[in-house]
Amino acid sequence: MAHAGGAYPVLVGAGALAELGHFIDGPALAVVDAVLPELPELELPGLRQLRIEGGEKAKTMAGALRLLAEFERHRLGRDGTVVAVGGGTIGDLAGFAASIWLRGIALVQVPTTLLAMVDSSIGGKTGVNTDGAKNAVGSFWQPRAVLADTRYLASLPPEQLAGGQAEVVKYAMTLDPGIAGLEDLEAVVERCAAAKARVVAADEREQGLREVLNYGHTVGHAIEAASGYTVQHGRAVAWGMRAAARISARLGLCERSLVETQDELLRRHGLPGERPPVELAAVLRATASDKKARQGRLRWVLLRGMGRAETGHEVPDAVVEAAVAEILVD
């Protein structure tokens, strides 16, 4: 994965964790999600482990402060390394703490959920939530390496796997249609990780192309917010993709058949699932307030064709309303 400051390897496969020793050259602390099985590859000289609870509630400023206190207690110096072993929440939290400790020390990402393997561990975005907003505090801090050891996926609950598959469908629809035909999960992770790395290498700070990765997230976030965050992120994104594809077709950017293709890809993974417990009006209100927060301009990511997304579209309110009504009411 190339970025302004250099490049780092993204290793994918069962056993990738065995390479960890190559990316640690001083004292190191592994911040590990407590639900994970213990793997012998984490027993390395100089590497200590801190097991903490993962999940969205862990991703707070208080959680980051606790980690900084642990870094101090473990005497992590400038030659120290933080190894984030967990899903996106642990990766974002430990990555954020690593980025501000001593103005930034080395970080290795060991993603353990499908979502983290295909998305959050790559690209250098870290952060925590505030009471009012997700990922409101954060930094860009590129890891030294990403080790996606697919053995971890064996213990992942089906619901989490489905959530990750929503992002996989996102990559197929926006960047690489070939992903849709892959059966083997390791191949899927490899190909999605490569797609993300290409996009981030071209636009590290999200000034253009990287916005493609937000496909489905405008209505997805609105559904999450309108449901009081009871709808899982991946499922909300799947609903959001359904809306975005319909907007694309309504605006004549793509054929209506693309909507059916996407619906079918989502269905294969049981997505989006049950209709979310939200009122149409609440979703539209959440979308409108997002728009207001961005000076009245929402930049939609829409589809031109399979694997071809475009950023920066402004969409008339009536088209948004019709598409959201179509997915939620029909």
Ligand SMILES: NC(=O)c1ccc[n+]([C@@H]2O[C@H](COP(=O)([O-])OP(=O)(O)OC[C@H]3O[C@@H](n4cnc5c(N)ncnc54)[C@H](O)[C@@H]3O)[C@@H](O)[C@H]2O)c1
């Ligand atoms: N930094 C980025 O670029 C970026 C991109 C996308 C999403 N994110 C963030 O990622 C987070 C979501 O990530 P996630 O879906 O991985 O969530 P998560 O870290 O909360 O993991 C989901 C659940 O699975 C458990 N878990 C993790 N690995 C497991 C395993 N191998 N076996 C069994 N259980 C396991 C966790 O304890 C948690 O309960 C969100 O906070 C989101 O904001 C960040």
